[in-house]
Amino acid sequence: MRPDASILLLTTATGFGYGLLAWLGADTALGLLPPQRLAALIAAGVAVSLTFASIGLMASAFHLGRRERAWRAFSQWRSSWLSREGVAAVLTYPVAIAFGLVVWRNGETIWSRVLGLAALAASLGTVYCTAMIYASLRPIRQWHNRHTAPGYLVHAIFSGAVLLAVLRTFMLGAPGEAAGIAAAAAAVALIAKVAYWRHIDSQKPLATLASAIGLPEGAAARPLDAPHFTENFILREMGFAIARRHAAKLRRLALLTGFVSPLVLSLMAAFALAPAMATTLALLCAGLGLLMERWLFFAEATHVSAVYYGRAI
Amino acid sequence: MSLGDLTAVAHALRSWSWNFQAFRRHGATRPQAGVGPLLRSWSSRLAPLRLIFLGHDELAGVVFWAGLVGIGGALASVAFREAIGLYIRLFTGYWPHAEHGSGLVAVAMKLPWWHRAINPVIGGLLAGAALLLVKRRLVSSKAADYLEAVRVGDGRIGFRASILKSIGSLFTIASGGSIGREGSMVQLAAMVGSRLGILARAPVPRLRLMVACGVAAGIAAAYNTPISGALFASEIVLGSMSMESFGPLVIASVVSNATLHSVLHIGSVYEVPHIVFASNWELILYVLLGVVFGHLAPPFMALLDYSKSRFVKLQLPLYWQLALGGVLVGLISISVPQVWGNGYSVVSHILQGSLLGWMLVAILAAKVVATASTVGSGGVGGVLTPSLFIGAAVGTLVGQALHFLMPNSVSMPAAYGVIGMGAFLAATTQAPLTSMLMIFEMTLDYDVVLPLMLACVTAHYTARVYRNGKSIYHATLDEAVLAEHGDDWRLRTIETLVKQPALVVSRDTPLAEVFERLSSHSVRRVYVTNGDDLVAWFRPRDVHERLQRGEITANMPAEAVAQPVNNALTPEMPLTEALDGFLREKARTLPVTPGQWRHTLLGEVSHDDVLLAIRDRISAPA
Numbered sequence: 001m002r003p004d005a006s007i008l009l010l011t012t013a014t015g016f017g018y019g020l021l022a023w024l025g026a027d028t029a030l031g032l033l034p035p036q037r038l039a040a041l042i043a044a045g046v047a048v049s050l051t052f053a054s055i056g057l058m059a060s061a062f063h064l065g066r067r068e069r070a071w072r073a074f075s076q077w078r079s080s081w082l083s084r085e086g087v088a089a090v091l092t093y094p095v096a097i098a099f100g101l102v103v104w105r106n107g108e109t110i111w112s113r114v115l116g117l118a119a120l121a122a123s124l125g126t127v128y129c130t131a132m133i134y135a136s137l138r139p140i141r142q143w144h145n146r147h148t149a150p151g152y153l154v155h156a157i158f159s160g161a162v163l164l165a166v167l168r169t170f171m172l173g174a175p176g177e178a179a180g181i182a183a184a185a186a187a188v189a190l191i192a193k194v195a196y197w198r199h200i201d202s203q204k205p206l207a208t209l210a211s212a213i214g215l216p217e218g219a220a221a222r223p224l225d226a227p228h229f230t231e232n233f234i235l236r237e238m239g240f241a242i243a244r245r246h247a248a249k250l251r252r253l254a255l256l257t258g259f260v261s262p263l264v265l266s267l268m269a270a271f272a273l274a275p276a277m278a279t280t281l282a283l284l285c286a287g288l289g290l291l292m293e294r295w296l297f298f299a300e301a302t303h304v305s306a307v308y309y310g311r312a313i
Numbered sequence: 314m315s316l317g318d319l320t321a322v323a324h325a326l327r328s329w330s331w332n333f334q335a336f337r338r339h340g341a342t343r344p345q346a347g348v349g350p351l352l353r354s355w356s357s358r359l360a361p362l363r364l365i366f367l368g369h370d371e372l373a374g375v376v377f378w379a380g381l382v383g384i385g386g387a388l389a390s391v392a393f394r395e396a397i398g399l400y401i402r403l404f405t406g407y408w409p410h411a412e413h414g415s416g417l418v419a420v421a422m423k424l425p426w427w428h429r430a431i432n433p434v435i436g437g438l439l440a441g442a443a444l445l446l447v448k449r450r451l452v453s454s455k456a457a458d459y460l461e462a463v464r465v466g467d468g469r470i471g472f473r474a475s476i477l478k479s480i481g482s483l484f485t486i487a488s489g490g491s492i493g494r495e496g497s498m499v500q501l502a503a504m505v506g507s508r509l510g511i512l513a514r515a516p517v518p519r520l521r522l523m524v525a526c527g528v529a530a531g532i533a534a535a536y537n538t539p540i541s542g543a544l545f546a547s548e549i550v551l552g553s554m555s556m557e558s559f560g561p562l563v564i565a566s567v568v569s570n571a572t573l574h575s576v577l578h579i580g581s582v583y584e585v586p587h588i589v590f591a592s593n594w595e596l597i598l599y600v601l602l603g604v605v606f607g608h609l610a611p612p613f614m615a616l617l618d619y620s621k622s623r624f625v626k627l628q629l630p631l632y633w634q635l636a637l638g639g640v641l642v643g644l645i646s647i648s649v650p651q652v653w654g655n656g657y658s659v660v661s662h663i664l665q666g667s668l669l670g671w672m673l674v675a676i677l678a679a680k681v682v683a684t685a686s687t688v689g690s691g692g693v694g695g696v697l698t699p700s701l702f703i704g705a706a707v708g709t710l711v712g713q714a715l716h717f718l719m720p721n722s723v724s725m726p727a728a729y730g731v732i733g734m735g736a737f738l739a740a741t742t743q744a745p746l747t748s749m750l751m752i753f754e755m756t757l758d759y760d761v762v763l764p765l766m767l768a769c770v771t772a773h774y775t776a777r778v779y780r781n782g783k784s785i786y787h788a789t790l791d792e793a794v795l796a797e798h799g800d801d802w803r804l805r806t807i808e809t810l811v812k813q814p815a816l817v818v819s820r821d822t823p824l825a826e827v828f829e830r831l832s833s834h835s836v837r838r839v840y841v842t843n844g845d846d847l848v849a850w851f852r853p854r855d856v857h858e859r860l861q862r863g864e865i866t867a868n869m870p871a872e873a874v875a876q877p878v879n880n881a882l883t884p885e886m887p888l889t890e891a892l893d894g895f896l897r898e899k900a901r902t903l904p905v906t907p908g909q910w911r912h913t914l915l916g917e918v919s920h921d922d923v924l925l926a927i928r929d930r931i932s933a934p935a
Contacts, residue, residue, distance in 0.1 A: 166403070169406060170402060170403060173406060174406075272404075274406070274424075274425070274428045275404055275406060276402070276403060276404060276406030276407075276430075277404045277405065277406075277428065277431070277432065280403045280404055281435065281603070
């Protein structure tokens with residue numbers, strides 16, 4: 001599939017935003033955050049997370065062909081994951097704002113815990129809906145598998161943890177246990193990504209030209225002529241192909257910048273070695289690496305319809 | 314407040330005053346309505362305001378826009394300052410507490426040595442990435458540099474290129490690069506000026522003036538020195554001192570400084586002790602000091618050029634080149650953390666006498682090398698602040714030496730430091746007037762004025778012998794651009810100054826209809842045409858008065874009250890010839906027609922624009 005800049009930005013930026021919100025909610029619900037400047041930390045955190053989420057959602061608007069019809073998507077939540085994502089994203093705003101305001105006004109109360117849990121559920125729910133947009137597409141084997149949805153959640157949790165470490169260092173002067181958590185999250189995300197890549201490398205193609213026209217297994221077929229003389233929508237959007245060696249190089253680069261570097265840098269911060277610089281660099285690396293990883297997620301996905309055009313999927 | 318908001322405000326003001334006019338006319342037709350007279354008297358009192366809000370061809374309009382540029386420039390520089398603080402907090406964990414300057418050196422001293430070494434490298438990489446985006450993505454004809462935009466360009470400064478360049482500069486400065494932040498503040502303020510000028514549809518010479526207003530606003534906000542802000546813009550950017558341009562510059566500078574004070578409560582940039590001079594014969598020593606600095610400045614500038622050429626010869630990608638500069642600064646700062654940043658606090662320490670002898674020599678040497686590596690590696694920023702640093706350090710060293718030789722008969726070393734700052738600045742920038750005033754404004758100590766004036770002027774004359782009198786700023790101008798175009802880009806004829814006239818009516822239009830179509834009372838001339846040909850013109854104000862006196866009636870045709878056109882300009886007319894026309898006619902605006910035998914109305918030209926364009930030519934860099 002063709003990786004579109006707006007979609008890359010949507011999935012990564014919302015990952016950072018909702019991931020941070022999820023961590024803030026969970027930490028408040030469990031009472032894990034340090035009491036000093038808690039209200040300021042939560043309020044700033046909610047503002048930052050909503051900013052990231054809004055940037056992502058605005059970027060996604062550039063992907064739409066007919067933007068004036070976007071509102072109609074909200075009505076189709078019973079059948080469409082895209083619609084559910086939109087509804088969940090919109091619902092997350094009041095929950096997050098209420099959570100931030102309650103902590104800002106009253107500090108830690110039973111309500112802050114309840115709203116923290118609600119923010120956790122709403123943000124992870126939105127990320128799940130985003131993931132299911134891709135996981136629900138049966139013609140794309142790289143997406144329609146049991147790795148996609150957990151992968152998206154793990155990456156959002158990882159990016160949120162990295163962002164929280166920066167925020168805590170910025171607001172309080174030290175990352176506290178957030179740096180260690182970020183390092184652990186980076187390790188989990190790394191494993192999830194490697195597992196995903198191994199899984200899609202071991203998959204069999206969904207269909208070949210021979211199986212599509214009902215030939216028995218082992219038979220071969222080839223097209224005599226190209227189905228189209230010019231490029232069409234399907235070739236443009238779904239026929240995107242990436243060379244295997246190029247993909248392998250990009251995978252190594254993405255692993256290094258997006259997962260290994262944040263892991264090392266977060267560990268550095270956890271041991272109080274220049275925590276501010278380490279967490280900030282971890283955030284920059286994670287952002288860059290996740291964009292690369294997301295680019296690959298789209299670029300490596302093959303649609304079954306490309307078989308018609310003689311492509312191996 | 315963003316640029317968009319400013320636009321909205323400007324539009325709102327314009328439409329408001331337009332509606333006001335309509336309302337006033339409406340009221341005039343019904344004098345019996347009770348509130349009418351009251352409102353009329355109010356409206357006539359408010360009428361002078363209209364001059365400010367209406368019409369960009371008025372000087373009042375320039376004043377209004379210069380004020381806006383002042384506000385915008387100050388806010389841009391405040392935003393830049395805050396962004397630097399944010400970056401420092403994010404990458405070092407400390408807030409730079411800005412009592413005097415950025416406090417970057419204080420932050421550097423708190424960090425472990427390896428962090429000091431790494432920080433400029435990371436900053437260099439990030440800055441290189443940002444500047445690479447400027448190079449790759451934004452290949453546009455618009456100038457990104459304010460000096461280029463005014464001196465060889467048409468006054469248009471690219472918005473995105475400026476922002477990205479400033480971000481690159483921000484990474485360099487905030488990560489410890491030895492360079493001044495005023496460069497980017499001025500750049501941003503100049504960009505605001507250019508954008509507002511385009512918004513005001515200013516013709517080219519006036520657009521350049523608006524950019525210069527931005528520069529004045531930027532300097533006034535960066536150093537808290539309003540007078541030298543205006544002088545810098547006219548001495549260095551415009552290259553001339555005429556009242557047409559100086560007025561707007563002063564307005565921009567004052568408004569910018571006032572805005573700065575209302576947003577941030579900052580004092581002077583440097584903390585200078587009160588200076589007591591020993592005797593008048595000491596003035597001779599200051600003349601000698603000026604000569605010394607006059608000889609020191611050209612080698613310093615040559616060092617910067619040499620460093621640039623060495624870095625370019627390495628042929629590295631821009632980010633590695635900047636990172637290499639960062640490596641050098643980082644290595645130096647391991648043992649001498651004082652080289653970080655613009656060094657405001659270090660200069661204050663030097664002047665207060667807490668750095669002595671060899672310690673000061675070491676810091677000075679480290680600072681020169683660090684500045685050469687930051688500037689040479691392509692870091693974007695101001696060289697004015699490092700110049701001040703070097704001037705203060707060398708001057709104080711000279712003062713200490715003199716004090717050692719003649720302990721009873723020379724004044725304190727800080728005096729030589731302060732005068733040295735001015736002298737070195739005058740020698741590097743080739744702008745003695747700006748340098749004098751800048752140092753005076755920074756110290757606010759009247760006693761420094763006499764030695765300062767002497768030293769600045771001698772340093773200026775001495776340095777002019779080298780480098781054909783080119784200043785550190787002109788080194789940034791692309792020589793190739795100048796060589797290729799010469800001064801062809803400067804206006805020779807009035808062609809580009811032609812604007813659409815406010816109102817053109819045909820000869821038989823009744824006066825009532827003319828006034829109906831008149832959008833504002835400040836329109837100077839209404840042109841009367843016969844078909845396409847211009848036949849006559851009249852001043853709506855005069856005709857309005859005659860109408861009120863009852864000499865003429867509203868249903869008379871326009872031709873009956875208009876005066877024949879004696880003197881029209883042609884587009885290919887040289888500027889001076891056009892000026893003659895204005896003097897002969899004693900007019901502020903004149904119509905433009907294709908030639909002596911063809912009278913099609915092309916537009917009109919205003920006297921002020923022609924004057925600005927002529928001044929522009931006179932001040933061409935020869």
